[in-house]
Amino acid sequence: MAPSTATATLDVKAPDTPATQKAVSTPKKKTFVHHLIAGGAAGFVESSICHPLDTIKTRMQLRQAGGSTHGLFMTAFRIVQKESFPALYKGLTAVYMGIVPKMAVRFSSFEAYKSYLAGADGKVSPVGTFLAGLGSGVTEAVLVVTPAEVCKIRLQAQFHSMADPVQLANRKYRNVLQTALVVAREEGIGALYKGVVPTVMRQGINQAVNFTTYQAVKTAWLERQQRKELLPWESMLFGGLSGGLGPLVNNPLDVVKTRLQKQRIVEGQLPKYRGIFQAIPVIVSEEGVLALWKGITPRLMRIMPGQAITFMTYEFVSRHMKSVEDAVGDLAKKTASIAR
Numbered sequence: 001m002a003p004s005t006a007t008a009t010l011d012v013k014a015p016d017t018p019a020t021q022k023a024v025s026t027p028k029k030k031t032f033v034h035h036l037i038a039g040g041a042a043g044f045v046e047s048s049i050c051h052p053l054d055t056i057k058t059r060m061q062l063r064q065a066g067g068s069t070h071g072l073f074m075t076a077f078r079i080v081q082k083e084s085f086p087a088l089y090k091g092l093t094a095v096y097m098g099i100v101p102k103m104a105v106r107f108s109s110f111e112a113y114k115s116y117l118a119g120a121d122g123k124v125s126p127v128g129t130f131l132a133g134l135g136s137g138v139t140e141a142v143l144v145v146t147p148a149e150v151c152k153i154r155l156q157a158q159f160h161s162m163a164d165p166v167q168l169a170n171r172k173y174r175n176v177l178q179t180a181l182v183v184a185r186e187e188g189i190g191a192l193y194k195g196v197v198p199t200v201m202r203q204g205i206n207q208a209v210n211f212t213t214y215q216a217v218k219t220a221w222l223e224r225q226q227r228k229e230l231l232p233w234e235s236m237l238f239g240g241l242s243g244g245l246g247p248l249v250n251n252p253l254d255v256v257k258t259r260l261q262k263q264r265i266v267e268g269q270l271p272k273y274r275g276i277f278q279a280i281p282v283i284v285s286e287e288g289v290l291a292l293w294k295g296i297t298p299r300l301m302r303i304m305p306g307q308a309i310t311f312m313t314y315e316f317v318s319r320h321m322k323s324v325e326d327a328v329g330d331l332a333k334k335t336a337s338i339a340r
Contacts, residue, residue, distance in 0.1 A: 034321055035111065039103030042314040046306045047095045052088035053302035054095075055079070057295035058156045061258045072297050091152035094176035098148030102140050110136035110211065126212060133211030137203035146199045147192040150261045151179040157262050187265040195260035198253040198276045205253075206246040210307065213242035235315045236308040243307025247299050252292035254299065256280060 056075050070078060079087050113135040117128035124132070154173050173179040183191050217238045218230060230238070247254070256279045263271055273279040283291050 030111070030318070030322070034318065034325070035107030036100070036104045038314050038317040038321060039107045040100040041317045042310045043099035043103045044096065045313045046309045047092065047099055049309060050302050050306040051092045051095060052076070053298045055088050055090055055156050057298035057302060058153055058258060060298065061255050061295040062157055062262055063294070072301070075298075090158065091155035091176075094148050094152040094155060094179070097176055098144055098152075102144040102148070105140045105143050106136050106207070109139040110207075126216065129215050130208045130212045134204045134208040136211075137205070137207030138200050140207075141200040141203035142196065145203055146194075146196045147180065148176075149199065149257070150183065150192050150194060151176045153258060153261045154179050154183065191265055194263075194265075195257040198257040198260070201276075202246075202250045202253045202257060205250045209246040209249075210242045213245060214238055214311070217241065229319065230315060232312050232316065235312040239311025240304045240308035243310075244300055244304045247296065247303050251296050251299065252280065255283065255292050255294055258295075259283070 056072060056079070059075055059079065060070075060072070076088070110132050113132035114124050114128065117132055118124045151173075155176070158171055158173055173182065180192060221234065221238070222228065222230065253276070256273070256276050259273050259279060260276075263273060265271060273282065280292065
C-alpha cells in the first residue's frame, strides 16, 4: 500500500479575542467513529485518484541492474501499452481494504498518544506531536500496512494484460484475499510481514514529519489570519508540503521494503534480500547508491498530491460531521427539556 499516507486534523487554538473566547471555551472531543469516517473518506478519495502513480513507482523500484531504465512517463506508457490502462490500478482493492482500518488506527492511536503526551493545560508540544505521529505510524504499520502492502505489491508486480482473457485466467494473484491466502499457504503466515522493519521505520518517519509539519504551518497561518479553520486550498497546500518531506528522507527504506515484499520464499533457497541492513549494501554494490532512490519521482508525485487531497477531504468531512454532531446534540437537549 502505497503508501501510500493521511493524517488527523490537529486542533489549533485561535488567538484569544472576545469573538473567539466563547467559541473555543468548551471544544467537544472527536469520537473514534468521527476519525474512522472522516479518515476513511479521505483515504478512499486519495487512493482512487493517486493509485496509478503507486503502481508506476513499484514497477520502477523492482527493476534490477542491467534492466531497462525507463522514466516515469515511459514506464506508464509501457504498462498501458502491454497490459492495458486498468493495469495501472492493480492492487487497488488491497489499498481500499486496508484504508479504513489504517485510518482508524492512525487517527485513534494518534489522539491516544497525543492525550498521553499533553501537558497539564491540555496542550501538546511540537516534540509531543512528533512522538505521537511517530507512534501512530508504527502502530498502523504493524497492524495494517505491512500485510496489505505485501498483497498489493504482489498484485502490482504481475506482468499480464488486463484485456487478455487467457492471461487473466492464468494469473497467480487475482485479488487481495486470494493473494493473502496463496502467500500464507506457500510461504507461511510470516511472509505477510516481510519488510515489517522498513515499513515501521517508513511509516513512523512519515507520520512524525506529517503531523509535526502540518501542525506548525497550520498554527502559524491561522494565528496570522486570526481564523479558527483553514480554507480548502490552504489544507491542500499545507498537506502537500508536509507530505513531500518524508519521502525524500526515507525512500531507501521504501525501496528495500518493496524488494523484500516482492521476493518469494522458496524452501531450501536462501533469499537474495534477508533484511534491511543486508539488503541496502547488496543494492548499492549491484546497482549503485542512486538505486536507493528509485521511484522517488512517482512517489513524490503520489504522496504530495495524495496528502493534499487527504488533508482537504479530511478537514471537509470532519468539519461537516462536527456540524451534524452539534446539531444532533442540540436537538437531543431540546427533546430532553421538552420531555421534562
